[in-house]
Amino acid sequence: xxxxxxxxxxxxxxxxxxxxxxxxxxxxxxxxxGSPCASENFLRDLExxxxxxxxxxxxxxxxxxxGETWFSIFVNSPITEFLAEKVAWxxxxxxxxxxxxxxxxxxxxxxxPEPSKAVVGLRLLKLKxxxxxxxxxxxxxxxxxxxxxxxxxxxxxxxxxKFKNEGGLRVTKIELPIEYRESSDNKYQIDTxxxxxxxxxxxxxxxxxxxxxxxxxxxDFKSDQMFDC
Numbered sequence: 001x002x003x004x005x006x007x008x009x010x011x012x013x014x015x016x017x018x019x020x021x022x023x024x025x026x027x028x029x030x031x032x033x034g035s036p037c038a039s040e041n042f043l044r045d046l047e048x049x050x051x052x053x054x055x056x057x058x059x060x061x062x063x064x065x066x067g068e069t070w071f072s073i074f075v076n077s078p079i080t081e082f083l084a085e086k087v088a089w090x091x092x093x094x095x096x097x098x099x100x101x102x103x104x105x106x107x108x109x110x111x112x113p114e115p116s117k118a119v120v121g122l123r124l125l126k127l128k129x130x131x132x133x134x135x136x137x138x139x140x141x142x143x144x145x146x147x148x149x150x151x152x153x154x155x156x157x158x159x160x161x162k163f164k165n166e167g168g169l170r171v172t173k174i175e176l177p178i179e180y181r182e183s184s185d186n187k188y189q190i191d192t193x194x195x196x197x198x199x200x201x202x203x204x205x206x207x208x209x210x211x212x213x214x215x216x217x218x219x220d221f222k223s224d225q226m227f228d229c
Contacts, residue, residue, distance in 0.1 A: 026100065029054045029072040037069050037111065037122065045107035049100045072128040073104070079131040083157045105146040112143030112197075125192045137175045138202070139192040151199040152176070159219070163208050166226045167217060173209035177202050178218065188218055188229045 028050055030037045037055070046053055058070070075082065111122040127138040127149070136156075141148055156174070163171050179191040188207055196202075206219045207229065217226045 169210035
């Protein structure tokens with residue numbers, strides 16, 4: 001069952017359909033500027049798999065395009081345990097823990113904007129997946145959610161040991177896709193304003209942060225090399 005928390009003026013919260021026996025360890029936060037993620041149809045799609053979804057608006061200047069969304073998924077697990085399960089997207093289950101990811105991304109795929117229609121669709125600027133020890137940020141996904149996120153974790157299951165060995169420290173943040181900006185002091189930044197939904201685009205440059213900023217490196221898929229940034 002689903003617990004929906006809707007943010008309203010004066011900190012009024014509305015709680016619906018609480019099931020305390022639910023063992024699914026995913027908590028979802030949606031921050032939006034008129035996003036279709038706030039629709040009742042989308043929330044109903046999540047009802048059978050997720051017991052806590054927090055939805056709240058974020059007011060942006062009138063010049064914004066509309067539909068901007070920031071999505072956070074909190075996973076009550078270390079990333080190493082998650083990756084050890086080989087990322088079986090229908091259901092990841094170990095011990096008493098259950099993690100359902102595929103239904104969420106299937107629901108998001110239904111919200112992807114259709115190029116042939118002049119309507120405001122979903123603009124997911126950042127997808128944040130926060131584990132107990134590591135946070136992953138994926139920028140600018142506007143469709144093909146299931147395939148993109150599955151590809152990212154499949155690559156992570158192969159590369160995580162390399163990342164740890166190269167830095168010699170604990171990995172605390174991974175950001176992708178990364179673009180190079182010559183004119184900026186921070187030359188390697190996550191790209192949130194693009195229209196690409198092919199999985200290959202997300203396998204260019206990744207930024208790997210160790211110990212909450214003690215060391216930062218870039219991983220280049222083309223050369224299979226890491227370098228300081």
